[in-house]
Amino acid sequence: MNPIYQRIYEHAKPYLRTRKNLIHTKIALGYVLELLKREKGKEDGVIPAVLLHDVGWKTIPEKLHLTAFGPNPSNPKLARVHEVEGAKIAGIILEKLHYPPKKVKEICQIIRGHDSRKRPLSQNDRMVKDADKLTRYSQKGMAIDLDRFHIPRREYLVFLEAIIDDWFLTPTGKGIARKEILLRKKGHRLRG
Numbered sequence: 454m455n456p457i458y459q460r461i462y463e464h465a466k467p468y469l470r471t472r473k474n475l476i477h478t479k480i481a482l483g484y485v486l487e488l489l490k491r492e493k494g495k496e497d498g499v500i501p502a503v504l505l506h507d508v509g510w511k512t513i514p515e516k517l518h519l520t521a522f523g524p525n526p527s528n529p530k531l532a533r534v535h536e537v538e539g540a541k542i543a544g545i546i547l548e549k550l551h552y553p554p555k556k557v558k559e560i561c562q563i564i565r566g567h568d569s570r571k572r573p574l575s576q577n578d579r580m581v582k583d584a585d586k587l588t589r590y591s592q593k594g595m596a597i598d599l600d601r602f603h604i605p606r607r608e609y610l611v612f613l614e615a616i617i618d619d620w621f622l623t624p625t626g627k628g629i630a631r632k633e634i635l636l637r638k639k640g641h642r643l644r645g
């Protein structure tokens with residue numbers, strides 16, 4: 454991987470130490486690298502956007518996080534704050550690292566609507582959205598969500614499987630999600 458991405462990650466780290474976002478970001482990075490192998494996207498836009506997409510959570514007090522997202526958020530406006538503030542922080546980090554200004558603009562736009570924007574802006578945007586959602590299908594990501602939302606595992610698996618076609622924006626994203634669901638189901642059966 455290009456060393457600039459490591460530098461971006463180092464700068465993102467202090468902002469990601471909340472809401473288990475360090476692990477979330479690492480998982481999303483793994484998925485976006487998979488997506489980049491099979492989808493046409495530009496890594497110099499997609500990778501920094503994934504690394505920085507959730508830095509904005511650091512601006513929101515931890516005790517309010519669970520009111521902002523999840524099955525029944527009581528304060529969903531806060532989720533918007535993490536996008537807007539995250540885009541600002543990402544811009545500052547990327548400018549400090551002399552990242553190309555055109556790319557900085559694109560990355561910040563992606564981050565500003567990574568959860569709330571229904572219509573993707575570009576293929577790069579689709580890939581960032583898919584990588585972010587795929588984290589919920591990973592073993593670790595799912596364990597975090599089950600613990601966080603207190604949902605029965607069986608119920609959550611049914612929900613995640615049913616929403617694949619609506620949620621994922623790239624064929625590769627859908628394919629990975631289906632594969633992961635099969636693995637999680639298998640794990641579920643083994644656990645009894």
Ligand SMILES: [Fe+2]
Pocket residue numbers: 506507535567568
């Ligand atoms: Fe987010």
Ligand SMILES: [Fe+2]
Pocket residue numbers: 477506507585
């Ligand atoms: Fe995220």
